Amino acid sequence: MTVVPVILCGGSGTRLWPLSRRNFAKHHIGIIDGESPYQRTLRRLAASRTFGKPIVIAGQEGRFLASDQAEAVGVEIELVLEPMARDTLPAVTLGALLAARRDPTAVAFVLPSDHLIPDPCAFGDAAAAAAEAAEDGAFVVLGLAPTRPASGYGYIRPGETLATGARQVVAFVEKPDVRRAASLIAEGCLWNAGMFCFRADAALAEIGQHAPVTRIAVEAALSEASEDLGALRLGRSYARAEKVSFDYAVMERTKQAAVVPVGFDWSDIGDWREVWALSPKDANGVASEGPTALIDVESSYIRADKRLIAAIGVKDLVVVDTPDALLISHIDRTQEVKSLVARLEAEGRPEAHTPAQVRRPWGWYQTMDLGDRFRVKRIQVAPGKQLSLQRHHHRAEHWVVVRGTAEVTRDAEVIIVGENESIYLPLGCTHRLANPGRIPVEIIEVQTGSYLEEDDIVRIEDDFGRC
Secondary structure: OOEEEEEEEOOOOOOOOOOOEOOEOHHHOOOOOOOOHHHHHHHHHHOOOOEOOOEEEEEHHHHHHHHHHHHHOOOOOEEEEEOOOOOHHHHHHHHHHHHHHHOOOOEEEEEEOOOEOOOHHHHHHHHHHHHHHHHOOOEEEEEEOOOOOOOOOOEEEEEEEOOOOOEEEEEEEOOOOHHHHHHHHHOOOEEEEEEEEEEHHHHHHHHHHHOHHHHHHHHHHHHOOEEEOOEEEOOHHHHHOOOOOHHHHHHOOOOOEEEEEEOOOOEOOOOHHHHHHHOOOOOOOOEEEOOEEEEOOEOOEEEEOOOOEEEEOOEOEEEEEOOOOEEEEEHHHHHHHHHHHHHHHHOOOHHHOOOOEEEEOOEEEEEEEEEOOEEEEEEEEOOOOEOOEEEOOOEEEEEEEEEOOEEEEEOOEEEEEOOOOEEEEOOOOOEEEEOOOOOOEEEEEEEEEOOOOOOOOEEEEOOOOOO
16 A cells, blocks of 8 residues: 655744744754755655655745755655635645645644654654555554643544554543643643544535535635646635634544654754754853854853854853844743744734745845945855746846856846856846856846835746746
């Protein structure tokens, strides 16, 4: 039996702010040892013979990261784009429909993209056990052995053991307070890991019974879907799907719910305290990344992007520095970062949603300096990629190549610009930056003019379908 994995690759990127943002969610960032949780998830699936080609459900903001990071780890995916975020019920419905396209009786395994599970063999064994129970008609959730009375997780009360070795689910308990969580653990309850396994046809029947509006909407959106640069883009009918979780809409209502208890280590990297707990630490309990100078610092997480962070005589702190924002928090209050980001959003602060280094399908750019009538950017273009052919109404640009060789279109000219060379693009000219070489091209761009925002771009041609 081959199981179809369905990876939920959305998310708002608020819990690990300022490193993660709405446009650069936590599952795509190299949190520990450089590789992203999404890439670790792909590797974990590829390491097991249980799984077939993954279906990855992502939003527009993360689509190119999803495909590029999958290519970087050598895993082929089927990428599907939601036109808007609608919680997990529509995404799971979509996964079941796509799995049923491969085989109506296929077993689908739905999992988030941001979980860390260090033991891929134990994970593969648990998935195989879940698939066996699902093939027998059960709606299976993996239940983790709790390590502490956490209030941020849902709990599962298991019942009698079934013939497949899974256990019936007596009840789901939504995120209790710490005291109630401790009581649930004493009663033998498990954490709800948010990983589900079921037969595609059984899931669609159950969704049709409990959430018919969503099934109809997702089916319509899938019938309206179109190919978009190697991804399947759903139609606008997706907006009619209910914005509700799969747990609430189906798992808490079906009579076929079962749980496979598992004991492997697991983390959903829910906040910076969790990152600290997972990171290597010194004798004083300090985890640090990047350039730091620390004296008498205890029980803290210190992360520097480029600037040196120096600290003396502090404890129980999280300090995360990025080019455009600095977070300082007591280590026990990092769950409140989400509320902080909501406040920044309400104030209209771009730091709430846009990272300092903005990813594009051709590479990335980062604003280095910004003042009255000028902006300085660092731009990197991947080998074989090019920006759109474009013009600006309000600014001129000066490009200095600091690495690689750039091919620059300027009106009717095509000019090769090498390292330590520059080119001027006057106001209103049609221009394009391309990288014809085998190494990334890096330039420093100086914009000058009366208006310098990204919406002053008139695209004439674009390899990525943007307008």
